[in-house]
Amino acid sequence: MEVAAGSAKIRLMMGDITKVPVDVVVNAANSDLIGGGGVDGAVHRAGGPSIMLELNRIRPVNGCPTGGAVVTGAGNLPAKFVVHAVGPIWRGGRSGEDLDLASAYKTSLELASARGAATVSFPSISTGAYGYPAGLAAAVALSTVAEFLRAGTSPIREVVFVLFDEGTLRAYEKALAGLRGGACAP
Ligand code: AR6
Numbered sequence: 001m002e003v004a005a006g007s008a009k010i011r012l013m014m015g016d017i018t019k020v021p022v023d024v025v026v027n028a029a030n031s032d033l034i035g036g037g038g039v040d041g042a043v044h045r046a047g048g049p050s051i052m053l054e055l056n057r058i059r060p061v062n063g064c065p066t067g068g069a070v071v072t073g074a075g076n077l078p079a080k081f082v083v084h085a086v087g088p089i090w091r092g093g094r095s096g097e098d099l100d101l102a103s104a105y106k107t108s109l110e111l112a113s114a115r116g117a118a119t120v121s122f123p124s125i126s127t128g129a130y131g132y133p134a135g136l137a138a139a140v141a142l143s144t145v146a147e148f149l150r151a152g153t154s155p156i157r158e159v160v161f162v163l164f165d166e167g168t169l170r171a172y173e174k175a176l177a178g179l180r181g182g183a184c185a186p
Helices: 038-047 050-058 097-114 134-150 166-180
Strands: 002-005 008-014 024-029 069-073 081-086 119-122 158-163
Touching (some): 002 134, 002 166, 024 038, 024 097, 038 050, 050 069, 069 097, 081 097, 097 134, 134 158, 158 166
Parallel strands (some): 008 158, 024 081
Antiparallel strands (some): 002 008
């Protein structure tokens, strides 16, 4: 499934994000940037040790705050760069999780744009170990990406969400269909 956002497009697919060739792969990292399970584990396994070596050099003293991100090379991944984005841990929805999640996407898109990326892939940040409900996360993810692309200030031509399982893909399809609905002029 794909939709236009300004002169760019947003595409959804099911798969393993480490296997999809793009300019920039976004990883769902933690504040300590020390690797982990889920996408983070897969990115470091497939990308090889150079990614962690680079993180060890650039890691901020207090880690990377929730909603923030850092960039490294992509090692053996079929990409030029990896953006390591820190999504929020779900705490029930009243702790600003939506703003933090939107910030993780926006910061990633800004960093990818600054590297001249034409294509960017995202996993479903925060909906695995961090427990963010997929339907709510999908709405935040897609509206944030669509707004960014519609502004037309970035070299990014395509954002692809690489979703790992059927349920997450369905949640994003539903949210993307909602996004396509009519818009009201201000
Ligand atoms: N490709 C695409 N999506 C994947 C892949 C893959 N190879 N592997 C898992 N997913 P998670 P989070 C999906 O837990 O919730 C890590 O330990 C997964 O099914 O990777 O942001 C970090 O180090 C789910 O739909 O990220 C952090 O400590 C989605 O990716 C913490 O987990 C996100 O799941 C971050 O938790």
